[in-house]
Structures are given as structure tokens and as C-alpha cells.
Amino acid sequence: MAKVLVVDDQRNMRTTLAMMLRGAGYEVDEASDGVAGAELGARGAFDLVLTDLRMGSQDGISVLRAVKEAETNTEVIVMTAYGTIESAVEAMRLGAFDYIQKPFTEEELLVKVQRAIEKRALAGQVQLLTTEFKERYKFENIVGRSQAIRDVLGRIVKVAPTDATVLIQGESGTGKELVAKAIHANSKRADRPYVPVNCAAISETLLESELFGHARGSFTGAISARKGLFEEAEGGTFFFDEITETPLSFQAKLLRAIQEHEIRRVGENKPIRVDVRIVAATNQDLLTAVAEKRFRQDLYYRLNVARFVLPPLRERKEDIPMLFSHFLEKYNRKMNVRARLADGVYEALMGYDFPGNVRELENMVEQAVALSGGGAITVDDVLPTPTQTTRPGAGGRTLADVVDAAERQAIEAALREMEGSRDRAAEALGISATTLWRKMTRLGITYPPFAS
Numbered sequence: 524m525a526k527v528l529v530v531d532d533q534r535n536m537r538t539t540l541a542m543m544l545r546g547a548g549y550e551v552d553e554a555s556d557g558v559a560g561a562e563l564g565a566r567g568a569f570d571l572v573l574t575d576l577r578m579g580s581q582d583g584i585s586v587l588r589a590v591k592e593a594e595t596n597t598e599v600i601v602m603t604a605y606g607t608i609e610s611a612v613e614a615m616r617l618g619a620f621d622y623i624q625k626p627f628t629e630e631e632l633l634v635k636v637q638r639a640i641e642k643r644a645l646a647g648q649v650q651l652l653t654t655e656f657k658e659r660y661k662f663e664n665i666v667g668r669s670q671a672i673r674d675v676l677g678r679i680v681k682v683a684p685t686d687a688t689v690l691i692q693g694e695s696g697t698g699k700e701l702v703a704k705a706i707h708a709n710s711k712r713a714d715r716p717y718v719p720v721n722c723a724a725i726s727e728t729l730l731e732s733e734l735f736g737h738a739r740g741s742f743t744g745a746i747s748a749r750k751g752l753f754e755e756a757e758g759g760t761f762f763f764d765e766i767t768e769t770p771l772s773f774q775a776k777l778l779r780a781i782q783e784h785e786i787r788r789v790g791e792n793k794p795i796r797v798d799v800r801i802v803a804a805t806n807q808d809l810l811t812a813v814a815e816k817r818f819r820q821d822l823y824y825r826l827n828v829a830r831f832v833l834p835p836l837r838e839r840k841e842d843i844p845m846l847f848s849h850f851l852e853k854y855n856r857k858m859n860v861r862a863r864l865a866d867g868v869y870e871a872l873m874g875y876d877f878p879g880n881v882r883e884l885e886n887m888v889e890q891a892v893a894l895s896g897g898g899a900i901t902v903d904d905v906l907p908t909p910t911q912t913t914r915p916g917a918g919g920r921t922l923a924d925v926v927d928a929a930e931r932q933a934i935e936a937a938l939r940e941m942e943g944s945r946d947r948a949a950e951a952l953g954i955s956a957t958t959l960w961r962k963m964t965r966l967g968i969t970y971p972p973f974a975s
Contacts, residue, residue: 529574678829692805692809
């Protein structure tokens with residue numbers, strides 16, 4: 524819903540305009556004079572400002588200047604009476620979108636408003652892709668031109684300045700930590716620590732101690748007291764990757780930490796106040812995890828304040844050429860070579876489903892650049908080919924061959940049984956979805972692994 528500010532010192536006119544615009548589906552704020560209009564407009568929170576030109580001590584030109592100084596993409600329409608056309612033309616020279624002469628009909632007004640809103644939306648989409656915007660918001664590594672990526676970038680800009688808890692969902696390799704870092708970099712906590720933790724990489728027995736710290740002698744090997752990572756993140760942002768990998772017992776303590784802003788070190792009763800912003804990520808369906816009693820419902824609601832859902836690469840294939848070019852430039856520079864693409868590579872990539880998402884594409888490019896010797900990168904250099912399950916050797920298959928073959932058989936059977944769902948297949952196999960993806964990549968199992 525577009526947001527409009529109406530500025531007019533005539534109450535009846537202001538009220539009527541607000542009713543018209545609300546009836547057309549816009550969110551409307553009102554200002555009773557030029558001073559209030561300039562003050563509200565300077566906050567940069569509006570898509571459109573509709574202002575009268577002639578008002579008391581501070582006129583519509585002052586409102587226009589305040590609005591444009593705060594946010595150049597906010598559109599302004601000035602309302603003029605007979606005999607003030609020259610002033611309206613001056614307003615357009617200063618950046619107003621259009622003017623409308625009183626008296627006017629509701630239809631005339633709504634047509635101009637709709638055009639201004641459309642121009643504002645287009646300008647916002649273009650701005651999201653500019654170098655200046657990416658540098659300003661530190662989005663250098665979030666690459667794409669799809670509508671899905673534009674929506675993600677727009678939400679980051681809105682959510683980052685708040686202290687809202689953030690939940691990021693998406694398959695492995697879709698860039699969840701990049702979004703977390705961008706949120707931190709654009710928050711008021713940007714100059715404080717950003718502490719990431721992969722919950723799947725820490726054993727259940729060590730998780731509480733690592734995060735909350737411990738007292739001396741609280742368990743075997745605790746020869747001295749130690750601050751946990753929560754305390755290290757004081758004033759900053761704490762990023763929980765793969766939050767669903769935490770045990771229920773720890774989830775209860777994490778819930779308290781988020782709600783009460785305090786923790787207790789292992790072996791201590793004294794609470795410690797902490798001021799951290801929580802950003803959590805998962806590659807699983809949290810509602811399914813809640814239904815299966817693997818994840819606490821109250822913690823889910825506490826985390827699900829500002830939610831981002833990152834689409835898999837196969838659902839935004841229009842971003843593949845830009846991503847490939849970004850990674851090619853990155854690794855050419857890193858390896859000091861000038862590898863280039865041969866004909867037909869982009870077309871072939873567009874037909875591949877990328878089970879490992881953006882991370883898989885980056886790995887593809889890095890490997891291709893390393894092996895190219897600075898020459899042309901062909902389709903065979905980038906697209907995966909199934910790994911041979913047997914290798915020639917003096918005594919036939921090695922133990923590694925047997926293990927690979929067994930893993931392949933188990934993974935393909937699980938994927939078949941779970942109708943291609945990697946999350947459910949990983950659960951059936953007793954491993955994390957990330958581990959399953961790594962094994963599928965190593966063994967050359969595509970997604971789906973076979974036609975049925």
C-alpha cells in the first residue's frame with residue numbers, strides 16, 4: 524500500500540482529499556500547514572506528497588524542498604489555484620512530478636496520483652540495482668535482478684534499522700548469512716560485534732557452554748570461568764544458523780534469553796543482562812518442525828517477527844547470468860587470470876536446477892577458473908557430471924568405493940521415498956539437510972536424482 528501525505532491549510536479540502544485517497548486504497552497522513560508538511564515530509568517515509576502551493580508562512584515550495592532533500596525518489600504533486608501557474612512550473616523545475624489546478628475532479632486527481640506512484644515504484648526498483656545503492660547498504664554480495672531479490676533488498680532496508688528479531692528461511696546455499704550480515708551492517712548496531720554460530724557444528728553437550736559461558740568447575744575440563752558468545756556479542760547482532768539443529772532443552776533457555784534479555788552461565792545462578800539482536804536462519808520448514816515437536820512453538824513465534832524467505836536459484840534463473848559474471852570477476856581477480864566464457868554456457872546453466880543454489884554456482888565458477896588456465900570456460904568445465912562409483916585399481920573397488928556406492932543407494936532411496944524432498948530425506952537418513960547436500964554434490968547426485 525503506497526503512503527501519501529496530504530498538506531493543505533484548508534481543513535475541508537484536506538479532509539476531502541484524504542477520504543478520496545483512502546477510498547482508492549492509499550495509506551494517508553495529513554499535515555495542516557506548510558511547517559508541519561515540511562517536517563513530516565523530511566522524514567522520507569512517503570511515496571507521494573500532495574501539497575497545496577499557497578499556504579501561510581511556509582508554502583508548497585518549502586515542502587517540496589524538504590521532501591526532496593530527505594528522499595529524492597519521493598514524488599510531489601502541487602495543487603494550484605488560478606493565477607499561480609508560474610509557481611507550479613517553478614515547482615516542477617525543482618523536482619515536482621506534476622501539478623493540478625483547482626478545482627479538479629476526483630478522477631483527474633487519482634490519475635495523476637497513480638502515475639506518480641508508478642514512477643516512484645519504478646525508481647525504487649531501479650535504485651535497488653545501482654552500484655551506489657549497493658555500496659550504501661553494503662549489498663555487494665547480494666546479486667540479482669529478479670523481483671524476488673528486489674523484494675529481499677527492499678525488506679532489508681526497512682527492517683535493518685529496527686531491533687526486530689529476524690527469521691530467515693531458505694534452502695542451503697541461498698544466501699541466508701549474506702542477508703543476516705546486510706541487516707547487521709545497516710542497523711544501529713553496525714559498529715558492534717556480529718557473532719555467527721552454526722548450530723549444527725556444535726555438539727549438544729557444548730552448545731549451552733559455548734553460547735552462555737560457564738563457571739569454573741561446572742563440568743570436567745572447566746578449569747576457569749569463561750564468557751559465552753552471547754556476552755561477546757553485547758550490543759551487536761547474534762546470528763543463529765541452522766537454528767532447528769538445537770535441542771529442545773536449549774531452545775527453552777534461548778527463549779528466555781530473547782524474552783528477558785538475560786542469560787545464565789552453566790554452573791551459575793546469577794543472571795547476566797545481555798543486549799543483542801537475534802537473527803536466526805534455517806533450511807527447514809519450521810512449522811513442520813513444530814508439528815513434529817522438534818522445535819518449540821513459543822520460540823518459533825518469538826523468532827518469526829520479521830521473516831525473510833529466500834527463493835532457491837531454480838526459481839529465479841534470470842539471476843544466473845549476473846551471478847556467474849559476479850563470481851567470474853571475483854575469481855579472475857583472486858587468481859590473477861582472465862578466464863572467459865565459451866559460447867553456449869549460459870544456455871546450459873539455465874537448464875540446470877542447482878540443488879546447491881548460489882553456493883553451488885560459486886563453487887562451479889571457482890573450480891572452472893582454477894582449471895581454465897585463463898582460457899575459455901566450456902559447458903563441461905562448469906556443469907557437474909556423475910562421479911564414477913568404481914575406479915580401476917589393482918584389487919578392484921576400494922573401501923571408499925564401497926562406501927560411496929552404499930551412500931548413493933541410501934540417498935537415492937530416501938529421496939525416492941520422500942518424493943524428492945531433501946529436508947525429509949535428510950531427516951530419514953539421520954543427517955542435516957546441509958550434510959545431505961554436500962554428499963549429493965560429492966557423489967554427483969542431481970535433483971531429482973532420476974526420472975520417474
